[in-house]
Amino acid sequence: MKTWAIIAATTLALLTTQTSVYGWYPYGKRYQKWQEKNGFMMAGVHNTLPADHLPERLAHFKAAGLNTLFTMEPHNSLKWHQAAHAAGLQWATEHPERFVSPNWKVTNPASPLNGLQVNEMFARVLDMPGATFIKAGDGPKTEEHLDNIAQFTKWVRTKFPDVLMLTCLSIEQLAASITDYDEDRYIAQTRPDVFAYFKYPLRIHDESPQFLAQMRRGRDAAHRHRLPNWMYVQTWEQPPIRRDGTQRDADGWLRLPDEADVRYLLFTFLAHGGNGVMFYLYYGHDGTVMMEDTVADEARDPADRHRLENLVPTRAWHAVRDVAPEVQTLSRALLNLRTKNPIGYVGETIPDECSAFKGHDLLDSVVNLDNPGERLLITFFDDKAGEDYFMVVNLVHGLNMSKMDGSRMVRLTFDTDVEKIERLNRLTGQIETLQTKVEGESRVLDVLLPGGTGDLFKWSNGNPWSLRPM
Structure with missing residues (x-):
């Protein structure tokens, strides 16, 4: 023993x-x-x-x-x-x-x-x-x-x-x-x-x-x-x-x-x-x-x-x-990435034994615009070259609920220096460059996420994604 x-x-x-x-x-x-x-x-x-x-x-x-x-x-x-x-x-x-x-x-x-x-x-x-x-x-x-x-x-x-x-x-x-x-x-x-x-x-x-x-x-x-x-x-x-x-x-x-x-x-x-x-x-x-x-x-x-x-x-x-x-x-x-802290949540209630998301790096906050009380999950990754990524997941799900029933508009708020962000489109497999917009003293990006679904993002810094072949 x-x-x-x-x-x-x-x-x-x-x-x-x-x-x-x-x-x-x-x-x-x-x-x-x-x-x-x-x-x-x-x-x-x-x-x-x-x-x-x-x-x-x-x-x-x-x-x-x-x-x-x-x-x-x-x-x-x-x-x-x-x-x-x-x-x-x-x-x-x-x-x-x-x-x-x-x-x-x-x-x-x-x-x-x-x-x-x-x-x-x-x-x-x-x-x-x-x-x-x-x-x-x-x-x-x-x-x-x-x-x-x-x-x-x-x-x-x-x-x-x-x-x-x-x-x-x-x-x-x-x-x-x-x-x-x-x-x-x-x-x-x-x-x-x-x-x-x-x-x-x-x-x-x-x-x-x-x-x-x-x-x-x-x-x-x-x-x-x-x-x-x-x-x-x-x-x-x-x-x-x-x-x-x-x-x-x-x-x-x-x-x-x-x-x-x-x-x-x-x-x-x-x-x-x-x-x-x-x-x-x-x-x-x-x-x-x-x-x-x-x-x-x-x-x-x-x-x-x-x-x-x-x-x-x-x-x-x-x-x-x-x-x-x-x-x-x-x-x-x-498959080429590894998770790293923090793992955070937003919403009216935080899951048991989990932590609220307080902002990390250049991502200041994330909110469900349709219902701020509903939960979102935010996690971070990096690749072998040290490039940083993050994922935002809409946690809305439930009995008899389709992905469209649970669809929510989610707002990501960034530091003022973040003029654009990249996303791997989960439907097409293409890397998209998304333009943020000025909102007060920050820049924001609104994305529509189906129920239970997440999107994967990367900072738009000119460096490539770590991707496996199609």
């Missing part, structure tokens, strides 16, 4: 002393090699239960703007992995908690992997073309589980140098005791290529009040260890009554996100330096998800009950399809 506490403390001290004068820092070599070949990772989590018409099912999947199939049952997903690769998709899978024992075996007589132990099974699975990452752990609950995750990540990193290793925590576990260890010890011991976290904040009647503060802590944990950070994004519901008629506890009532909701979840994460998202869930749950089956109970019915003709894209599917191109466009810059 003490040994790992010393390792975590030593790692954190070294990281602190190596901090650049800028917020920017390089990621690990394995991740950098991976990122050079890949865009912004947008994965959909799938239970891969259906077996019919896989090309057509994956065409629906790609049409939502997703580029990575993330399977929940690696030993039962071989045909899906093959079909995903044939369709031009990457695929990923996970090391579920029940695999904590290395002696666990596949017990499916119909599977070509039947009888194989954990590492033998993964050796066969990950050797298939198209593998991009594997996740281990949603937050280990015992020392044995933690040790098992550490051993597994080491094995994957050694045997499969081109497959990213991702470890994950529930967002509530960040900065909290987890069987006597915290996220720094977890990262130091498991040595992932990517740190991920999850939180499903949109409940039927309200929203988790600490969601944004917890997202910041996730960003801080990744930042301390010079890791990219990914997040699970809510695209599922848990209604009060299960399909079997039983009642759920009120704390577990989740609602399916609407258009402005999905944008809110994505753009707040981008503003916190997010590098990739996993939509939970695309298909396969006792409740509505991105792709609904109107007949089968996706969680329990046998595979032969699932029929392609019964599939219905839900409003979450349409919301993801609508925003995915904008995310990919902004990621041309964002």
Whole structure:
């Protein structure tokens, strides 16, 4: 116990002393090699239960703007992995908690992997073309589980140098005791290529009040260890009554996100330096998800009950399809940037454990002109050359709200020296030069932001943006 506490403390001290004068820092070599070949990772989590018409099912999947199939049952997903690769998709899978024992075996007589132990099974699975990452752990609950995750990540990193290793925590576990260890010890011991976290904040009647503060802590944990950070994004519901008629506890009532909701979840994460998202869930749950089956109970019915003709894209599917191109466009810059402080909010109320924006650098203030009490998020970035950027996000979202319902006019107020500002147009991918106007003793710029949506800006100083190729 003490040994790992010393390792975590030593790692954190070294990281602190190596901090650049800028917020920017390089990621690990394995991740950098991976990122050079890949865009912004947008994965959909799938239970891969259906077996019919896989090309057509994956065409629906790609049409939502997703580029990575993330399977929940690696030993039962071989045909899906093959079909995903044939369709031009990457695929990923996970090391579920029940695999904590290395002696666990596949017990499916119909599977070509039947009888194989954990590492033998993964050796066969990950050797298939198209593998991009594997996740281990949603937050280990015992020392044995933690040790098992550490051993597994080491094995994957050694045997499969081109497959990213991702470890994950529930967002509530960040900065909290987890069987006597915290996220720094977890990262130091498991040595992932990517740190991920999850939180499903949109409940039927309200929203988790600490969601944004917890997202910041996730960003801080990744930042301390010079890791990219990914997040699970809510695209599922848990209604009060299960399909079997039983009642759920009120704390577990989740609602399916609407258009402005999905944008809110994505753009707040981008503003916190997010590098990739996993939509939970695309298909396969006792409740509505991105792709609904109107007949089968996706969680329990046998595979032969699932029929392609019964599939219905839900409003979450349409919301993801609508925003995915904008995310990919902004990621041309964002994947090259790193966040830095401050992270600030404006509005009548500031989110729990978060800070009000008081102005920074040449940006004096930001306000929602349509309703000054509604919240905005302002974050800052820099690139390898030390160029500064900032993002402004309209946080307006809610039940049954479209992006246009939540659209607001936002005013940015600058120092008098700022005659123009640059913006990466999230629709066209073009760099725009926007002229500010004189307003009293300041200069201002008014921009219209759809509900839940953000824009990325850079000071217009003649220096180029750090952009990935189209």
